[in-house]
Amino acid sequence: MPELPEVETTRRGLAPHLVGRRVVELVVRQPRLRWPVPAELVAGLRGQRIEGIERRAKYLLVHVEPGSALLHLGMSGSLRVLPAPTPVAAHDHVDWRLDSGHVLRYTDPRRFGSQLWQPRGEVHPLLAGLGPEPLSDAFDGDLLWARSRGRRAAVKLFLMDQAVVVGVGNIYASEALFAAGVHPKRAAGSISRARYARLADEVKRILAHAITRGGTTLRDFISPDGLPGYFEQELFVYGREGEPCRVCGTPIRAGVIGQRSTFHCPRCQR
Ligand SMILES: [Zn+2]
Secondary structure (H helix, E strand, C coil): CCCHHHHHHHHHHHHHHHCCCEEEEEEECCCECCCECCHHHHHHHCCCECCEEEEECCEEEEEECCEEEEEECCCCCEEEEEECCCCCCCCEEEEEEECCCEEEEEECCCCCCEEEEEECCCCCCCCCCCCCCCCCCCCCHHHHHHHHCCCCCEHHHHHCCCCCCCCCCHHHHHHHHHHHCCCCCCEHHHCCHHHHHHHHHHHHHHHHHHHHHHHCCHHHCCCCCCCCCCCHHHCCCCCCCCCECCCCCCECEEEEECCEEEEECCCCCC
16 A cells, blocks of 8 residues: 555655646546546546645645545555657556647556546645644644553554544554554553654654655656555664564564554664
8 A cells, every 4th residue: 555655755756747837638538536536627627737646645746737546555656757659558547648649547456546626725625634744843742742642552552543643544553653662552641751752753753764765766757657666675663573683683473453464673762
């Protein structure tokens, strides 16, 4: 599933091909994505010049004068800029025909992604109530500390709560908790301000690093390759059950928190 770094990498890869271009028309071959592709999107984009592309949580917002297209990649979606004559394959559901002679093609075998419309001046319900961006100044240890008082939920669930902070998925939550030495099952409300400061710093460091990694593939963007974020050999705990901790050698333990697999070092994390 694409995580925040992959979505940010996608944004950076698409921007030079989209911004300033005019959308000639949309070709919707399969309107039944996670939600139906609305007629407002098709009408709102037609003939419009793209003013910018922004990311909020794991959504991409493509801005035009009347509003914004709200794009989500779901579990298996991808966006590629291709020469217009490129033959269409089975799961190529939506094409944006651009005045550059290219198409922005949305491909999604499982169809959990979405293409929606947000009129100018409105906030789409999917974006309302989201917490701050993890790489923004609004996100820090003081925010985590203040929001966690009185909460008995496991700190890992708290960190993955989109109302607290957006875009910290399972892999990045597991890795940040390891780097900060915090046990994933600890009650969120029992962790000190100083430890939350460390945890927030590790979340920022790990996500920024993953974005840099994704960025190394940018020059190959107009290709059907995937969008790698983190490399397996850089993971300290995620997916490493029974393997020795890279810091202390103790076997990594696996468990389940909130129906999601989780991994930790019983010695390094308290
Ligand atoms: Zn360890």
